[in-house]
Each structure stands twice: as C-alpha cells, then as structure tokens.
Ligand SMILES: O=C(CO)[C@H](O)[C@H](O)COP(=O)(O)O
C-alpha cells in the first residue's frame with residue numbers, strides 16, 4: 159500500500175479551516191484528519207458534526223474523522239450525515255465496540271478503531287474483521303504537538319501481522335520526518351501529522367506545507383542503507 163499523509167487540522171488556523179484544507183490538499187495531502195474531542199473522554203474540546211458538515215465541501219480527498227468521545231453510538235448518524243468517509247472510535251470509549259463499529263458501517267462510513275498508547279494491541283484483535291483502519295495512538299489523545307511515544311511502535315508490526323495487507327494502519331501523534339521511516343517499516347501506511355505539516359506555513363504562504371509533506375513522504379519511502 160502506498161503511504162498516505164493525513165494532516166491533522168488541529169494544527170491549522172481555526173479561523174480559516176476551509177482555506178487551510180484547500181491549501182494543504184493542493185500541497186500534497188492524501189487525507190484530511192479531523193480530531194473530534196469532547197472534554198470527557200479527553201481533556202480538550204474541539205468540534206462536532208456541524209463543523210464536519212461545513213468542512214466537507216472543502217475536502218476533495220478523504221475526510222478521516224477521529225472520534226475522541228464517549229459515548230460514541232449516539233453521534234454516529236450525525237457524523238455520517240455530515241459526510242465523514244472514515245469514522246474511527248476508540249476501543250477504550252465504551253464496553254460494546256463491536257456494536258459501535260457495526261453501526262458505523264451501517265451508517266455508510268468506513269469503520270476505524272483507535273487505541274491509546276497504554277492499550278495493548280490484543281484489545282483490538284477481536285474486531286479487526288470489522289474495521290478498515292486501526293489508528294495506533296503514539297501520544298495520549300487530547301492535544302497536538304506532544305512528544306512521540308516510542309513504546310507504541312511494536313504494536314504496529316503485530317497489527318500488520320494479524321490484519322493482513324489490506325488493513326490501513328494509521329499512526330497518530332508526534333509523527334515527523336524523523337520517525338516516519340520506522341513507522342512504515344513496522345507496517346504503517348497512513349501517517350497523521352499536525353504540527354510537523356502546518357509548521358512554518360499559512361494560507362497566505364502554503365509552500366512550507368508542501369515542503370513538510372514531501373519531507374515526511376521522502377523519509378517514509380526512502381530506501382534503507
Ligand atoms: O489525535 C490527535 C491528538 O489527540 C491528533 O491527531 C495528533 O495529536 C496530531 O497532532 P501532532 O501531529 O501535532 O501530534
């Protein structure tokens with residue numbers, strides 16, 4: 159599978175999301191990662207389905223919605239109607255993860271399951287047949303710009319082994335050109351990157367977004383020596 163770079167708009171200008179998305183897609187983003195936080199499952203608040211609906215017309219690629227909320231089930235229909243392509247729920251967010259993932263697919267989205275750095279890979283093994291994507295968190299969710307947690311990397315190889323070649327394995331948190339290669343070598347194919355993509359650029363000067371995306375992609379796909 160080709161490596162996909164999914165900029166997290168958590169690191170974009172909150173007053174200009176539409177223009178930021180168009181800029182980052184024009185600069186080479188493969189997917190757009192939208193972080194939904196509820197102030198309960200994680201200690202921060204961002205936005206909900208109405209914001210996703212407003213963003214949808216600006217996204218030409220894939221709207222990858224990361225739900226850091228609990229409970230999840232009451233909001234699935236609203237995010238699906240808002241136009242999410244991928245809806246990812248945390249395995250830690252509730253006791254009935256099978257039901258949640260089945261409901262996401264029934265609503266017309268591609269289901270993903272996310273796991274926190276402290277959660278072992280075994281926790282999502284029973285639902286791998288229900289998902290198109292596993293999101294391996296390499297920070298504790300809630301904020302952008304945190305330091306990458308190395309100890310999550312062995313989970314990636316384990317999940318690739320169990321999930322086979324068609325499962326998307328996404329890494330989220332602290333991804334940069336300096337760790338991209340190790341993540342792809344371990345079996346990841348989707349790299350979420352917020353601060354390391356939006357750093358140094360703006361809607362008025364989007365070229366750094368392209369440079370940052372190319373740096374991550376080049377690092378991720380370079381041949382080892
Ligand atoms: O889910 C997230 C945080 O909970 C974000 O997607 C993630 O932190 C991306 O930001 P950065 O690349 O700056 O770490």
Ligand SMILES: [Fe+2]
Pocket residue numbers: 166191192193224330350
């Ligand atoms: Fe995220």
